[in-house]
Amino acid sequence: EDKVVQSPLSLVVHEGDTVTLNCSYEVTNFRSLLWYKQEKKAPTFLFMLTSSGIEKKSGRLSSILDKKELFSILNITATQTGDSAVYLCAVERPPYGNKLVFGAGTILRVKS
Amino acid sequence: SAVISQKPSRDICQRGTSLTIQCQVDSQVTMMFWYRQQPGQSLTLIATANQGSEATYESGFVIDKFPISRPNLTFSTLTVSNMSPEDSSIYLCSVKPGLAGPEQYFGPGTRLTVT
Numbered sequence: 001e002d003k004v005v006q007s008p009l010s011l012v013v014h015e016g017d018t019v020t021l022n023c024s025y026e027v028t029n030f031r032s033l034l035w036y037k038q039e040k041k042a043p044t045f046l047f048m049l050t051s052s053g054i055e056k057k058s059g060r061l062s063s064i065l066d067k068k069e070l071f072s073i074l075n076i077t078a079t080q081t082g083d084s085a086v087y088l089c090a091v092e093r094p095p096y097g098n099k100l101v102f103g104a105g106t107i108l109r110v111k112s
Numbered sequence: 113s114a115v116i117s118q119k120p121s122r123d124i125c126q127r128g129t130s131l132t133i134q135c136q137v138d139s140q141v142t143m144m145f146w147y148r149q150q151p152g153q154s155l156t157l158i159a160t161a162n163q164g165s166e167a168t169y170e171s172g173f174v175i176d177k178f179p180i181s182r183p184n185l186t187f188s189t190l191t192v193s194n195m196s197p198e199d200s201s202i203y204l205c206s207v208k209p210g211l212a213g214p215e216q217y218f219g220p221g222t223r224l225t226v227t
Contacts, residue, residue, distance in 0.1 A: 034215065043204075103154055105154055
């Protein structure tokens with residue numbers, strides 16, 4: 001059975017800190033891994049990763065995939081209170097392009 | 113990305129009743145999905161809403177409990193039938209606008225509380 005495990009479950013940091021969120025997976029025939037940010041109810045898409053070692057970057061957020069060790073990390077530098085959210089990791093499973101399996105998420109709280 | 117709206121945004125319902133949730137997209141999309149997020153848990157796919165045919169349900173979800181309609185390429189409904197408190201969740205619709213790539217974009221969600 002496909003499995004996506006995120007750690008830590010939650011963390012609290014102060015503004016300006018750098019955080020690293022982890023996502024490990026066990027998926028048959030891996031194709032891609034996606035990161036989402038969920039504030040209130042709706043997840044918003046952040047990154048999609050398909051190749052090992054290639055960093056995806058958007059502002060203060062970056063992410064990288066290690067297909068050999070089966071994990072991905074999401075880094076947030078110079079955190080702001082607006083970064084407070086649940087960060088979800090998902091992997092694509094067959095039929096490809098249609099189905100996503102989500103991890104339980106990491107709850108991030110940034111204190112001012 | 114597509115703009116997605118859901119109605120209602122929240123509701124409180126009595127057990128034994130049914131609620132229909134609507135999902136509207138501002139453009140035609142190939143794939144639409146319905147997810148459930150129970151309190152403190154992650155998203156679980158309920159079904160894929162197929163335009164012009166029956167929805168495809170995931171293991172553990174059945175049509176009698178969660179009937180889905182998709183009359184066209186911009187609209188879908190999910191009904192939660194004969195509700196119990198265990199159905200209290202956030203229900204989200206998502207869309208995959210194109211044929212390539214797995215990225216899905218989510219609607220704002222419906223928070224359902226069953227008393």
